[in-house]
Amino acid sequence: MLSRFLHSRWFVVVVALVAVGVPVIWRVAGGAxxxxxxxxxxxxxxxxxxxxxxxxELRAPKFVNITGPQQMVQAEAYNVKIQSIVPEGTIVKEGxxxxxxxxxxxxxxxxxxxxxxxxxxxxxxxxxxxxxLNLSKAREDMRTKALVLEEKRxxxxxxxxxxxxxxxxxxxxxxKAERALKQDSLDIKTKTEQAKAKMREVGSDLERQKxxxxxxxxxxxxxxIHAPAPGMVIxxxxxxxxxxxxxxxxxxxxxTVATLPDLTTMESVTxxxxxxxxxxxxxxxxxxxxxxxxxxxLTGVVTAVANVGEQRPNSDAKVFEVKLNVEKPDTTLxxxxxxxxxxxTLARKxxxxxxxxxxxxxxxxxxxFRHTGVRVVKQEVEPGPMNDDEVVVRxxxxxxxxxxxxxxxxxxxxxxxxxxxxxxxPKVEASDTAAGAKKIPVKKAAPPAAPxxxxxxxxxxxxxxPARKG
Numbered sequence: 295m296l297s298r299f300l301h302s303r304w305f306v307v308v309v310a311l312v313a314v315g316v317p318v319i320w321r322v323a324g325g326a327x328x329x330x331x332x333x334x335x336x337x338x339x340x341x342x343x344x345x346x347x348x349x350x351e352l353r354a355p356k357f358v359n360i361t362g363p364q365q366m367v368q369a370e371a372y373n374v375k376i377q378s379i380v381p382e383g384t385i386v387k388e389g390x391x392x393x394x395x396x397x398x399x400x401x402x403x404x405x406x407x408x409x410x411x412x413x414x415x416x417x418x419x420x421x422x423x424x425x426x427l428n429l430s431k432a433r434e435d436m437r438t439k440a441l442v443l444e445e446k447r448x449x450x451x452x453x454x455x456x457x458x459x460x461x462x463x464x465x466x467x468x469x470k471a472e473r474a475l476k477q478d479s480l481d482i483k484t485k486t487e488q489a490k491a492k493m494r495e496v497g498s499d500l501e502r503q504k505x506x507x508x509x510x511x512x513x514x515x516x517x518x519i520h521a522p523a524p525g526m527v528i529x530x531x532x533x534x535x536x537x538x539x540x541x542x543x544x545x546x547x548x549x550t551v552a553t554l555p556d557l558t559t560m561e562s563v564t565x566x567x568x569x570x571x572x573x574x575x576x577x578x579x580x581x582x583x584x585x586x587x588x589x590x591x592l593t594g595v596v597t598a599v600a601n602v603g604e605q606r607p608n609s610d611a612k613v614f615e616v617k618l619n620v621e622k623p624d625t626t627l628x629x630x631x632x633x634x635x636x637x638x639t640l641a642r643k644x645x646x647x648x649x650x651x652x653x654x655x656x657x658x659x660x661x662x663f664r665h666t667g668v669r670v671v672k673q674e675v676e677p678g679p680m681n682d683d684e685v686v687v688r689x690x691x692x693x694x695x696x697x698x699x700x701x702x703x704x705x706x707x708x709x710x711x712x713x714x715x716x717x718x719x720p721k722v723e724a725s726d727t728a729a730g731a732k733k734i735p736v737k738k739a740a741p742p743a744a745p746x747x748x749x750x751x752x753x754x755x756x757x758x759x760p761a762r763k764g
Contacts, residue, residue: 333698333699333700334665334696334697334698334699335648335649335652335696335697335699336694336695336696336697337646337647337648337687337691337692337693337694337695337696337697338646338647338648338684338693339644339645339646339647339693340644340645340647341641341642341643341644341645342640342641342642342643342645342647342679342681342684342686343638343640343641343642343681344573344638344639344640344641344679344680344681345581345636345637345638345639345681346566346570346573346574346636346637346639347634347635347636347637348564348565348566348616348635348637349564349632349633349634349635350562350563350564350565350618350632350633350634350635351562351563351564351630351631351632351633352560352561352562352620352627352628352629352630352631352633353555353560353561353562353563353629353630354528354553354555354556354557354559354560354561354629355559355560355561356555356556356559357528357553357554357555357556358522358523358525358553358554359530359550359553359554360392360393360519360521360522360527360550360551360552360553360554361519361549361550361551362374362395362516362517362519362544362549362550362551363512363513363516363517363549364516364549365509365512365513366513366545366546366549367546368506368509368513369400369403369506369509369510369513370403371399371400371403371513371546372545372546373543373544373545374395374396374399374400374517374543374544374545375395375396375541375542375543375544376393376394376395376396376538376539376540376541376542376543376544376551377393377394377395377396377397377540378393378394378540379392379393379394379529379538379539379540379551379552380392380393380527381527382527382528382529382537382552383526383527383528383628384526384527385524385525385526385527386521386524386525386526386527386554387521387524388521388522388523388524389520389521390520390521391518391519391520391521392519392520392521392527392551392552393519393551393552394517394518394519395517395518395519395544396517397514397517400510400513400514400517401514403510404507404510404511404514407503407506407507407510408507410503411500411503411504411506411507414496414499414500414502414503415500417496417499417500418493418496418497418499418500421489421492421493421495421496422493424489424492425488425489425490425492425493428485428489429482429485429486429489432478432481432482432485433482435478436475436478436479436482439471439474439475439478440475442471442474442475443468443471443472443474443475445471446464446467446468446470446471447468447471449464449467449468450464450465450467450468452464519551521554522554523554524554525554525555525556526554526555526557526628527552527553527554528552528553528554528555528629528630529552530550530551530552530553532548534607535607538551538552555629557623557625557627557628557629558623559619559623560620560623560627560629561594561597561617561618561619561620562580562582562594562617562618562620562633562635563615563616563617563618564615564616564618564633564635565606565613565614565615565616566613566614566616567611567612567613567614568603568611568612568613568614571599571603571613571614571616573637573639573640574596574599574614574616574637574639575596575599575639576596576597576598576599577595577596578595578596578637578638578639579593579594579595579637579638580593580594580595580596580618580635580636580637580638581593581594581635581636581638582594582618582620582633582634582635582636583633583634584627584631584632584633584634585631585632585633585634586631586632587626590626592620592621592622592623593620593621593622594618594619594620594621594635595618595619595621596616596617596618596619596637597617597618597619598615598616598617599614599615599616600614600615600616601614602614616637618635618637640679642678642679642686645678645686646686646687646688646691646692646693647684647685647686647687648662648684648685648687648691648697649683649684649685649697649699650680650682650683650684650685651699651700652697652698652699653675653677653680653685654701659674659710660674660675660676660677661673661674661675661710662675662690662691662697662698663697663698663701663702663705663708664691664695664696664697664698665696665697665698667696670698670702670708671708671711672705672708672709672710672711673690673691673710673711674690674710674711674712674713675687675688675689675690675691675713676688676689676690676713689713690713
């Protein structure tokens, strides 16, 4: 019976229908599935996190500075070279020698000041001798004129028996002698004050040079820098980011040579670019790793976000300084270690997410290419927050749905299946700004009040309702 059916006309008709119908059904169903080389991903349900990753450097917020001499300006030592310094990381006790500064420049200055001091001492001695000599001469002249006065007085007494003209001449000579003695008495007082002023002048210069030499000697004695407290020596960084070492310059405005950090509290200082800094807020959790030990995982929290950006060396973009407090630091942490920081800016639990490559956007409409197993559907979706790898899907997909990571060849021919009540206006995602940021309400301005009617004018009639159509 089977052999008769295979040779009958009905068998031929069935074979023809199958050969023609299968391609037609395939075409009506929306075409073939994804290409052989297309990658398919499933919609995943689970926890979703948005993180901002950056590299930072460990630093101790509490520390003691190891500084150079404090009177460098008075000693005119404006730039002094570090001649030697202990290796970074050295454990020192209070009073241990940490660094030595170069004394050559200050030694030359001390020699110059010593010569100036000797000159001032010679000038002081010369002024003293000159004053003594001038005052002695003035006193001797005064004594001579006193004798002359006595002589003129005797001549006057003897002239009373002489002619009137001789008596008058004796009176004149006596008066001249009295006036000369009186003038010398006044001059010696003036010369004494002049000598005192001269001595004060040369004496003040002498004291100034003595004090200058004393300061230079004290500063030179402080060029051997000692540790003010026990701890670990950590080199200070200059403005250009380089650590101070042998050959670096110390100035009165930057006298710190190294620091003794308090290792019980540590923080990671990082710099976030101006695009991601709006996502960062104080209090956010941070996962911290160490480049020196990638297996060590630390936790932290954002403690400060700079309000003003800055231009870092070898960088064209503006960055903002962010400080991350390390929770439960241990003794293996050292200032200067490089850290990897993952700041959690957003967290969602039990949400649907797809790879970022699967999300397409056209004219403000987001969609995916969903593979049903038989055909590919261009499905509109409502996206949510996104991170570097995935994006949350609020509506449009279900768990375990399959989506294409690359558009199919016939993507332009597929119709878009819209969501019910979907809008083409894109929404601002929560991951674009720091979590918890509040919007500032804007009050609408009240319409201006109508001006009061003029005096004597009739009150305006109430507005009439609009006429009904029809």
